[in-house]
Amino acid sequence: MNWWQGKRVLITGASDGIGQSISWELDQREVEELVLVARDQRRLSETARRCSVATRIEPVDLSNMEQVRDLLERLHDTSIDVLINNAGSGIGGAFQSQDDDALLEMMHLNCDAVVLLSRELLPSMLEKREGGILFVGSMAGWAGGPGLCAYSATKGFVNRFAEGLRWELAGSGVRICLLAPGVTRTSFFRSAGIDEKDLRAGSLSSQQVARAAVYCIERDRAVVVPGLWNRMLLAVQGWVPRALVGLVSRRMFARVLAGQKRKN
Numbered sequence: 001m002n003w004w005q006g007k008r009v010l011i012t013g014a015s016d017g018i019g020q021s022i023s024w025e026l027d028q029r030e031v032e033e034l035v036l037v038a039r040d041q042r043r044l045s046e047t048a049r050r051c052s053v054a055t056r057i058e059p060v061d062l063s064n065m066e067q068v069r070d071l072l073e074r075l076h077d078t079s080i081d082v083l084i085n086n087a088g089s090g091i092g093g094a095f096q097s098q099d100d101d102a103l104l105e106m107m108h109l110n111c112d113a114v115v116l117l118s119r120e121l122l123p124s125m126l127e128k129r130e131g132g133i134l135f136v137g138s139m140a141g142w143a144g145g146p147g148l149c150a151y152s153a154t155k156g157f158v159n160r161f162a163e164g165l166r167w168e169l170a171g172s173g174v175r176i177c178l179l180a181p182g183v184t185r186t187s188f189f190r191s192a193g194i195d196e197k198d199l200r201a202g203s204l205s206s207q208q209v210a211r212a213a214v215y216c217i218e219r220d221r222a223v224v225v226p227g228l229w230n231r232m233l234l235a236v237q238g239w240v241p242r243a244l245v246g247l248v249s250r251r252m253f254a255r256v257l258a259g260q261k262r263k264n
């Protein structure tokens with residue numbers, strides 16, 4: 001049986017990268033409708049153009065809570081069966097060099113919008129005892145990333161939030177799942193001001209990560225970390241002393257900081 005059949009799925013960050021690939025992956029699963037959310041209307045239309053199922057485009061800046069509330073208002077009479085909390089951004093470089101407003105915007109997008117959308121769209125899922133929420137956290141959420149500290153912290157929030165909510169809603173019929181990708185080849189790093197080649201080990205394509213995302217919720221997995229290399233890295237992280245994780249993390253991310261200095 002196809003779990004997705006007849007479901008309306010809202011995907012944030014559907015105009016690019018992992019979210020766009022998830023949209024196209026779900027297009028092949030006979031969903032009822034895809035509600036595509038991001039800021040760039042033109043790129044959302046491109047995502048929709050390649051879909052054969054019904055689509056609805058919602059251009060919204062999710063770092064702006066007023067716009068998030070307006071979106072929820074517009075969706076008032078629309079039942080969303082599955083929410084994919086994917087949109088997110090990062091800011092690379094030394095923490096002291098980062099801009100206050102940009103940091104707050106990132107935190108609103110990566111954390112506040114995720115909480116608000118989940119809270120408001122959950123009741124109808126709980127009432128039907130069906131559906132689910134997929135959180136796109138990150139492996140970065142399990143270790144502080146020098147050069148990406150605040151970003152890693154927002155993803156730590158997402159990772160823990162998903163875990164807690166899954167435990168809280170156990171037995172409710174609503175699936176709460178966490179996808180925690182490692183480095184994925186998307187526009188993410190360019191937008192974060194990071195040279196992608198500074199963080200290349202084990203990187204996956206957005207299509208590979210999207211397939212893992214769909215699998216995660218389809219099979220109701222608590223956590224899926226796409227890629228064998230990433231799963232090995234995570235397993236090792238659990239065994240070794242934390243100080244060693246810090247040392248390796250500093251070495252890995254030293255290149256991010258050095259790359260920033262090269263640019264400045």
Ligand SMILES: NC(=O)c1ccc[n+]([C@@H]2O[C@H](COP(=O)([O-])OP(=O)(O)OC[C@H]3O[C@@H](n4cnc5c(N)ncnc54)[C@H](OP(=O)(O)O)[C@@H]3O)[C@@H](O)[C@H]2O)c1
Nearest residue numbers: 013015016017018038039040062088138183184186187188
């Ligand atoms: N790439 C990686 O290595 C990696 C690793 C681990 C986790 N992740 C996570 O995966 C998720 C997707 O990232 P990605 O790699 O696919 O990045 P991406 O290619 O940069 O795509 C980000 C998506 O989020 C949307 N977005 C950004 N700011 C937004 C805002 N203020 N309001 C609404 N939408 C916004 C973008 O669309 P618009 O610009 O049109 O708004 C775009 O559709 C993020 O949560 C990221 O933290 C990525």
